Amino acid sequence: MNIKFSYTIIFSMAMFFSGALPGLSQNFWITNDNAAHNLVWEEKLERDIEFLSDSLCEGRATGTRGGSEAAFWIIRKFTKDRLLPIGGTYAKHVFAGHGTVGHNIVGFLPGSRKRPCDSYIIVGAHYDHLGILDGKMYPGADNNASGVAALLSLSDMFSAMKMAGRAYGKSLIFVAFDAKEMDMAGSEALWRMIENGDLSDPLTGMPITRDKIHAMVNIEQIGSSLAPLDSGREDYLIALGNSSLPESDRNLLHMCNLFYGTQLELTESYYGSEKFTDLFYRISDQNVFAENGIPAVFFTSGITLNTFKTYDTAGTLNLEVLRKRIILIYHWLEKMMK
Numbered sequence: 001m002n003i004k005f006s007y008t009i010i011f012s013m014a015m016f017f018s019g020a021l022p023g024l025s026q027n028f029w030i031t032n033d034n035a036a037h038n039l040v041w042e043e044k045l046e047r048d049i050e051f052l053s054d055s056l057c058e059g060r061a062t063g064t065r066g067g068s069e070a071a072f073w074i075i076r077k078f079t080k081d082r083l084l085p086i087g088g089t090y091a092k093h094v095f096a097g098h099g100t101v102g103h104n105i106v107g108f109l110p111g112s113r114k115r116p117c118d119s120y121i122i123v124g125a126h127y128d129h130l131g132i133l134d135g136k137m138y139p140g141a142d143n144n145a146s147g148v149a150a151l152l153s154l155s156d157m158f159s160a161m162k163m164a165g166r167a168y169g170k171s172l173i174f175v176a177f178d179a180k181e182m183d184m185a186g187s188e189a190l191w192r193m194i195e196n197g198d199l200s201d202p203l204t205g206m207p208i209t210r211d212k213i214h215a216m217v218n219i220e221q222i223g224s225s226l227a228p229l230d231s232g233r234e235d236y237l238i239a240l241g242n243s244s245l246p247e248s249d250r251n252l253l254h255m256c257n258l259f260y261g262t263q264l265e266l267t268e269s270y271y272g273s274e275k276f277t278d279l280f281y282r283i284s285d286q287n288v289f290a291e292n293g294i295p296a297v298f299f300t301s302g303i304t305l306n307t308f309k310t311y312d313t314a315g316t317l318n319l320e321v322l323r324k325r326i327i328l329i330y331h332w333l334e335k336m337m338k
Contacts, residue, residue, distance in 0.1 A: 033260070033331070035164060036157040040326050042319040048149040049223065049314045052127065053139035060140060061131025062094070062102035062179040070127050074105045074176045077152050081159040083107030083174060084202040092193065094178050096185040102128065102178035104186050108202050109158055111168035111337060116203045119170045120212055121336060124187070124285055125151040125219040126180035130308065141314045143307055146223025146322060148176060150299075153326045154333070161334075168337040170214055171201070177285050180220075187285035191292065215245060215336065216296040218286035222325055223317035227302035229267055235321045236265040237328065238302055240281045243268065244295040249336055256331040262324045271302070299329060 051057070051073065058066025075090045083090075086106050094102040105127075111117040125147035129140030139145075155174050177186035193199040197207040225234035239253055257264055270277040280303075281287065286296035301321075306312040 036161055036330060037327060039156045039160055040153040040323055042323055045149050045153070045223075045319050045322055045326075046314055048152060049141050049145040049317065052145035052148060053141040053312075053314055055137060059131035059138045060127060060129040062096050062128045062182055062185075063100040064131055066131065067102060067128055067178065071103050071105055071176075071178070074127060074148065074152070078105065078107035078155065078174065081107070081109075081155045082163075083109055083155060083159070086173075086199060086202055092189065094186045094189045096179040096182040100179075100182065102182075102186065104178055104190055105176040106190070106199075107155065107174045109155070109162065109172040109174065110203055111171045113203065114167070116201065117169060117171045118212055119214050120173055120201075120208055121170055121214050121333065122173045122175060122190075122216045122289070123151060123154060123219070123333070124175040124177050124190075124216065126177040126186060126285055128178050128181055128186070130181060136310050138308065138310055139313055141312050142223045142301075142304065142317060143221050143312060144180070144219075145314075146221060146317060147219040150219045150222055150322070150326045150329065151176060154330055157330050158333075168334070170337040172333075172337070173199075173208070180285055184283075184285055184287065187288050191288045210292060210294060213289075213294050215249075216286055216289040216294050217329075217333065218284055218296065218298045219300075219329070220284050220298070221300050221302065221304075221307065223319070223322045224301045224304050224306070225318040225321055226304040226306065226316065229265055229271065231265060233265045234318055235263070235324060236267070236301070237325050238267055238270060238300050240268065240270065240277060240298040240300070241286065241290065241296050244290065245297065245336075246295065249295075252335045253328070253332050256335060257328055260327065260331050262328040262331075264321075264324060264328060299325070301325075 057070045060070045091103040127148045130138040179185035199208045270280045290296040
């Protein structure tokens, strides 16, 4: 009886909000997403994070052999998901200064092949880390193998839904950024590509200009439960920049969290501090987009005592909660792509 009542409340609230948001109908919310959910599971997330934080990748410093190992691995993942390269190649040069050259990895998923979309959402996560310093490797499992695992899971999910026949009103651009730890050179390089007209839709050949970018979504350090909010709950998610979205999109994250049963504790501030919210928002890869007027949302589980430490390993992460976070972001993105 209580379960039935709960679902009735959830459904009623979804219908209330859908009526309040232009163009949303009942079908906007009622979908069968088991196939997408089944593409992300804890063991798979663990394997991806362990690969990126393994000694083979040597801490993934920009311009190193280990960084290249990680880049090639991401390219293989994008290829498997049938993402389209832009300009004939997934890898885009990043000149990070001091003679260091890295590579952003960029893959394109069209919303529809029958009717090419003229609106885009960029989803990014940086894959570089500190590498080896003073003979010690910094594995960077949470920072940011967890974000890359989330990015690749979203690529898997949307690719599978497209293969199953879904079509969207916006296209997705997946970006694994390099050189975040070198003054965010990777995201700056991607923005220069946009400004210079060098980022083009592989279906139409037309430049993806700033006015066509609906939003930028950045995922960094999303795998931990070691820095909970005031309640102490492990299943939380920090989403900064939600208020920068068009007004019609601002309720979607909270509604998806309720309707699809992820039930995460959500906050749109960095632990309740306006000053630290502004500071933390400026030190990751969404910043250059926000500074140029692009709505940008930053998902994280916060800095922990393991951040930038040699013991930032896969075993310290909460994979059950990470899966829930990914599922929520998937539904939220899908609703924005209508």
